[in-house]
Each structure stands twice: as C-alpha cells, then as structure tokens.
Amino acid sequence: MRRRTLLTAAPLAAAGMAGLAACGSGSGGSNESPDSLTYWASNQGTSLENDKEILTPVLERFTEETGIAVDLEVIGWADLQTRIQTAITSGQGPDVVNIGNTWGVSLQATGGLLDLGDEQFEALGGRDRYVPAALATGGAVDTDPTSIPLYGLAYGMYYNVQMFADAGIEPPTTWEEMVEAAKALTDEDAGVYGMSLAAGSYTENNHFAFINATQNGASLNTEDGKPSFTEDGVVDGIMRYLDLMQEHKVVNPSNAQFDNGTKSVTSFANGEAALIINQNNAHATIESNGMSADQFAAIPFPAPADAVDDCASHLAGINLAIMKDTENVDGALQFLNFMTSEESQAELGEPFASLPVLVDGEPTFTDDTEQADMFMEIYGERAEPLPLVPWEDQFETSVGQAMNTMFATIATGGTVTRDDVVVAMQTAQDSIRA
C-alpha cells in the first residue's frame, strides 16, 4: 500500500514541478491583451491611499486617450523589491512597474525587464528627451537600459528657519560649519538636537556612505566593477558621518532606532531637530507634519572645506520599467511615453515633489523658484549615481546594515573606531558575490 501511495504521488509531484517550471520560462513580451495594463506604483505621496488619489485621474486620462484600462496597485517600499522578485521569478506580475533607480542595473541583470533599444525609444520619443545622467541609471554602461527615469529626486539639507534666526547662525556651506551650527543648536536637556538622522535605516545609511565617500574622492567600485569598500576615502567618509552622533553628539542617540526617513522628518517638524538631510520630496511630508512652507528651507548637503568633490546627493529617483512577460508591449510603451510626457511630469511633479527627468522640464514641486533652482542644480551638477553594477543592491544591504549596527553600538554607549569601520567594510565587501 505504501508503494502504491508513492507511485500515485510521483506523477503529482512531477506535474507540480512541471507547473512551477513553466512559471519561470516565459520568453518575452507579447500583445495578447492590448486593452489593459497592470501598473505597480511605488509610494511617493504621504500614504498609499494618497498615491492612489493622485494617480487615478492621471491614469483615467491615459485610458481616455488610448482606450487602455489601467489596473493600479500602489506598493509600499518595504514590500516592493520582494514583490518584483516574485513577479520576475513566476512570470506573473504587472506589465509596468516603478523601481527605485538605484536598483536599475541589479534588476536589469535578472533579465526580467524589457530591454529598451532603438525601436522602443522611437516609440518613447527618443533617448535625448531624458536627462542623460538619469537615463544612465536604467542599465549598465554600454547596454540598452531596461528602465527610464520617471521622477527625479535629490538630497537637500532642511533647516528650521526660526531656530537658526534665534541663534543668529547662517545656514552652513561646509561640513565644518554644519557641525558647529548643529552643536550650537543642540540642547540635550530640552530634548533638542542639531540634527536628526535616519540612523537605523539601511537604505538611508548606504546613501550617506556613498555621498561622503564621493566627497572624499573615493569610489565604491574598482574600474573592473569589483567592490572596494575599504578604500581610505570610503572609511573616512563613513567615520565622518558616524561621528555626528559619536564625537560631536549633535544627533539624539534614539535616532539609531529611526528605520525610515519619515521618522527624522517628523522629529524635525516637531522642533526636536534643527537640521535633517532628506530628498526633496520631504517638502510634502514636512508640511503634512505641521510646518508651514516659510518655517523651513533647504540648502545643499555640504562637503568638508577640503573635499575633493562637492557631491551633495546621489542621483536619486524612480524609474519606470516594462516587465518582459507583459502581454501588452505596445500599450506599455504608450504608458511609459504618457507618464514621461511634459503634461504628466508637470501634473505629478507637484504632489510627489519630484524633479523633472526631461531635459527641458520645469520643476513644479514648489513655488519658491530659488529652492527649485537649487534642487535642480544639485540634481544636474552635484549628484552622482550609485555604482552602476549588478551587485549594487547587495552594497545597499551589506553596507547599510553594517552602518545600522555601528550606529547602534554608539547609541548604546559603545565606541566605534576607524579600525572597526575597516573591519565592517571588509566584512560587507566579502559578503558580496560579484
């Protein structure tokens, strides 16, 4: 009887395996379902619901123009990468998806996104419509990209105008001035600190490892595309950032528990910190937390006076990609074209506080032209892309998590030395299978 059960089970198992195997064997896009598209959007607004409210009228306009119905799902950042992985593995997913632009090359390497060659760019109005550096995030060097820029973002340093005025301090232009200002504005007894950092967020921390390293003239990857996290400039850059909490004590140790940028924004809006470093979409979040537009302003994140590079941000943003298993390639291309049209860019740029990704685009996220110009300057001239290599995602997790742990050590009363940073970076580097 046991033998018979096993014999019955074997074909079932084989059928199950064959079914699973079939899931991963799609060969490319088609046009079998030309009337509909499924779109996974990332969370750009103040909540998933807010995103839906903003996007729905835009997508309705697309349906009116093309007759293609769009099924929208907004996915939070905590889930988006796993959802995309699952979609790529199973071949069952959306037609079009938003991705963090730093994932561009890693996702390209999976082969799950549609290559955008000359033919596709013809449908999109040409490559030269897009800001070149932003388009470069869509794929590895000398390859056809698999995603195009949708929303541009750049870091800025937001300061509390009143606090600075009361202390008679000018907004800083160098790292040293920033530290001095933060020290002057720190009053531990009153629960006010000079700065607030998302020190428990590996996604934020890895960006600052990169920006500080770039200011030191160091690179995270060698010319042949291997990780080089233990270079002096990288280690010193990380140490400089950690010292804001450790040596200068201008960051509340509790920030080591801030596992996303919104927590530091809230802290800033509540008057618990005078400075935060956030991407320009923080405008909307700061205001929704109770500060009016005239109570805060942004300046470029400063580099040390003797810095090699005045990098103030990584080239942040959101890209738009077509899944290779789409059943509506033509419709998906129309959708990409629509979302990056001047009209849609202007319409979405305001609520999502994004920078235009088109060469002749105008920022609409703020009425303050000075602020808009400053962010456009950072985005266009003082932002560098994170390493455009397939292991970029592993850099984010390994270096970001290592920095989480080092901030936790400092916050809980321990000390992090330069040697500790070297060991942590060597460990992070060794964990990458490039």
Add this chain to the structure above:
Amino acid sequence: MPSKTAPESTRTPPQSADRPAPRRPRRHLFPYLILAPAVILELLIHIVPMATGFWMSFVELTKFFIRRWTEAPFAGLENFQIAIDLNTPVGQEFLNSFLVTLAFTALVVGISWTLGMAAAVALQRPFRGRGVFRTLFLIPYALPLYASVITWNFMLQRDTGAVNHFLVNQLGILDSAPFWLIGDNAFISVVVVAIWRMWPFAFLMFMAGLQSIPGELYEASAMDGATPMRQWRSVTLPMLAPVNQTMLLVMFLWVFNDFNTPYVLFGTAQPPAGDLISFHIYNSSFLSWDFGVGSAMSVLLLLFLLAVSLVYLYFTQWKKEKNNA
C-alpha cells in the same frame, strides 16, 4: 466430530446463465478518495516546496537566474560550503545566528514550560474566579500575531515606549532609558515577546492534561502524607508525561523556527543580537538575492531539526518501552 454443513443449495445460490458476474467490491477505493484531497494538498503545500528548496540548494540561483531558474547552473556543494565556511562573513554570521537561536530556544521553551506548568497547577482545583484567570492567561495566544508583536514594538521604543516610561519615569528603577530593540538588549526583548506568546500554549496543553488525572491519586497520596511538591513530582509529572513529551518537541520546533516575532519586532533594522535563524535565512535569500545559499541554509536547518527530533523521539520512546517492559 460431526460437522454441520448447510445443504449445497443454501450455500451457493443457483446462478442463472444470463445474470452478470458479481462486481468486485469497491470499498477499497473509498479510503483513498477520502484521503486524496489531503494527500494532494500535503504534496503541494509541503512536499513540492521542500523538494524544490532541496534542489535550489544545489544550484547557483542568484539574481542572474531567478527568471530562468530552471537553467541555473549546478553548484554541487558550493552553497553549503559558503554557508558553513567560518572564514567568511557569511559562514560566521550563519553560525552566530545559529547560536543566538539555540540560546533563544532554550530560554523560551524552558521559561514557557515553567510558567505554563505553574499556572496550570495553580488553576487545577476549582476556586472562585478560576475562569477569569484562564481566559486572561490565554489572551496572548489568541491575539493576532502581527497586532500583538507590533504593540510590543511600540512599547519597547526608547523614548516613547511604555516599558521605559514604567521603568524610568514611574518606578525609577533605571536612571537612563535603555534601548530595547537595538544592541544586546534586543535579545532580551525578542525572548520576552516570544515567551509572552508561547507560554499560554504550554498552559493550555498542561491544563488539558491535568483534567485526565484522577483526583483519587491526589487524595491517596495526601493520605500517605505527600507534600504538594511531592504530589507534583510523583503524581502530576508522571501522569503528564505523554502530553509533556509531545509538547516539548512541538514547542522546540516552533520556537527554533520562529520567523514572525523577529520580523515584526525588528523590521529591516535587524540587530545581530536578535538575528534568529529563520529571519537570517530570509535576509540571506531575499536581501542578497542569493536563493541558492539561502536554500542551503534552509536544508541545513531542516537536517538539524530532523536530527534533534529523531534523537528526542528515540530516547523518549526507548524510555517508554523500557518502562513498559
């Protein structure tokens, strides 16, 4: 010895030439039909994923192959070597995670067992309000996991959490507010939350087991002058042995495999002190996109749990048989 046999005509009914031959009995098919849905679901939910995971542990399933995963190159034992190579960060962190999980399991199972037993024995005899206590004790087990662990997350926040408010501001036991979710204290937090969730299960099982112990045994032992402690040791414990045996194994497996508690409690800010093995394997697979190494770690975990379970069952069964002999 005379034998009584029925006449031939009554034993075998006459068969007419045009009557069909009797059909073979179909009763043997019925149990299989009843079992079929369970077998199919078992295959789909347990066996197929397990077999797939086992296969994945022998292939190089990185981001380059997740779309064409049936074409992933055969890696032999390389994934296993990476997982257990203590000269590499991957191996060292896996070992650290294993040791953290061992300590976590020992504490959670041990303390949950003790609390569950104490509460069940305390509520063994009827008294006014017993039902209220029983209900109260079972609440953590009945609450949805996500909701309860996220509440702990709020309570354990350094600046705004209820725990520090209580310990520092109300009772004044501590001078400064400690961190509970980062650093070494993260281990204490995850142990406490897991015990809070697990001990009502032990309590429930012991409570059910105690119902079946005849009251006469306690009366007789009391007549012989046994103290409550002696009664517990010589009556309660032996009578609860079958419940105890199964429950310890189930608790060990659940606690060792606990994914949800660290996942909800720590989120993406996973501290090394709270790096439980299921969570570690998830991160190794999904954050680094290396599903081959992640699967190898899963297979190693499976083999370890299988070995512990077999050794445990061998000794407990052996002991039982020896006692019966």
